[in-house]
Amino acid sequence: MSRYKFILSGGGTGGHIYPAIAIANELKVRYPDAEFLFVGAKDRMEMEKVPQAGYEIKGLWISGIQRKLTLKNLMFPLKLIRSMMEAGRIIRDFKPDLVIGTGGYASGPLLKVAASKGIKCVIQEQNSFPGITNKLLAPKVEKVFVAYDNLERFFPKEKILKTGNPVRQDLLGVVDKKAEGLALFELTPGKKTLLVIGGSLGARRINQLIESRIGFFKENNIQLIWQCGRFYYEEYKKYAGADVKVLAFLNEMDKAYGAADIIISRAGASSVSELCIVGKPVVFIPSPNVAEDHQTKNASAVTDKDGAVLIRETDLEEQFEKQFKDLIDSDDRMKELGANIGKLALPNATRHIVDEIEKLIKE
Template sequence: MGNYRFILSGGGTGGHIYPAIAIANELKKRYPTAEFLFVGAKDKMEMEKVPQAGYQIEGLWISGIQRKLTFKNLMFPFKLISSLLRARNIVRSFRPNVAIGTGGFASGPLLRMAAGAKVPCVLQEQNSYAGITNKLLASKAKSICVAYDDMERFFPANKIVKTGNPVRQDLVDLEVGKDEASAHFGLVPKNKTVLVLGGSLGARRINQLIEKELEFFKAKGIQLLWQCGKLYYEDYKQYESKTVKVHAFLNDMAQAYAAADFIISRSGASSVSELCLVGKPVLFIPSPNVAEDHQTKNALALSSKGAALLLKETELDAKFQSVFAELLTSENTQDELSQNIKKLALPKATQHIVDEIEKLLK
């Protein structure tokens, strides 16, 4: 069992950082003496989240291309050259056995330089519509771990392995009952509960919808467990009541999922993977403001299989009440959604990704 060195890069959003940390944790379990180094973008959240998880990180001066002509775009060639040179130095001095990229801009220069130095590379693509960085790196990778079918549109078929996305271990072992979880949040166990998730920062449009529909939920006898996000907590905490529990952030997601009968959520890759494990009826409201509209594509991949409901932000005013009322009254629909979404769960994703990495260790 050699002293292996693993270099991991991914970031910009939690959706890229969290899988990289989960993969590192699994590798560490198998190779306790291994060394790890993360590489991220200097001003992004990975610079804070990765050290919190106990790993060392180096930052590159890189950012994405903006959609319009800005000063940032004019700087892009300089940032790219600077990042490539820095990445080359990091690879040379760390001498990794394998490089792992989970998407996001920093992984571009790092994996490009690792591949150039003959380091075997593994990519992990979380979304049903591949990100630009991973598409550019595909030709250099030995193995590409994906979470959805039909990814041959983006990657060479012989490199694709369907593993699923890493998910939090406490959700794999979900053992909390509804009664206990409801009590934890001060809710009544026998009443139906809707869990509202807009991501860690919150989702303005989902919050506006819930605020507008508070009377509708009340009339239907529905309790709300509402994660409004830390950016919006001050605006919405006034709605806290016996039947509406407003939180800036829910630290105990296992309890929150257990308390819920229905879930309203964004459709980022890690949320979708978690919700497949949870197996409750879900209504996805994708964020339209993300690269290549991948949240809508993630949600469509499930709704087209009868595994979730999907409403675009533009449809909420016209359709939300009728769609949700129908879900509440049809136990058939509830059962069908639950069963179909559970079929898509891949609880051993992290182990399977690390199995692929192990094949490359010389």
């Protein structure tokens, strides 16, 4: 058996990093002797998260273009040239059989250089509205793995394969973890449980909403698992009590999902993919502070199939209490939403992607 070499590049956010790690893990199971190298952007979170997952990573001096005129933008051409040169050195030294990009700043120069040297490349796009890096790379790669329909307007149709987004395998079967989850968080069985997730760093507007509605949840006999994020924990930990569990992180996400009857979440691509697999009623509050408003587009792809409730940040004051109460007061509606979002799940995404990668390396 050949000893294959793979470079994976993606980062900036967990949504780019964790799919790359999931793909590497599956490749490692199939090819235990394979060599792996990750390439990220210096000073971004991948430089910490990838080594924690057991892989080597090299950092490029690259960042995105800011929306307003800044010194960083003036530095961009220099950073790009330096990154292309460094990417060339990395590829020359490592000699990969295939390069996998999952989006983010570093994957642009790396895959561009790799493709120009005739090395096979693939990209995995998590969102319903692709990032600029993947849009620019698509003509140069062999395959584009996507999680949503109707992406032909961004990518060459013949290269698109709908696989879904790689997610943690421990999320399969969370319905069987309700008792375990309630026990872990010391919550009351038989009482409706709301799980609030705003990402590992937290979401200011969601935290403000929950803080202002503590009384509302109490009146409606709802207990909370509130992951407020590490940036906000000191500010909100004072609300912790028997019915309100305030956490900076959720280390056992499967049990948190298991305990939940209803979930409030941002609509990042990885979160949406996970929530489809979890199959419980969700209220999406998309972040408006992302490129091309892609979180709203991600959430809309679910609500268009009647699989969730979507409330924009600007509508929270006016709509939240009514929409939330209408939902929790109707067990039938909650079951319907849970069933509909579950139909959108693609739980075998990682295996599907690696099946296709195997075909390419064996050609």
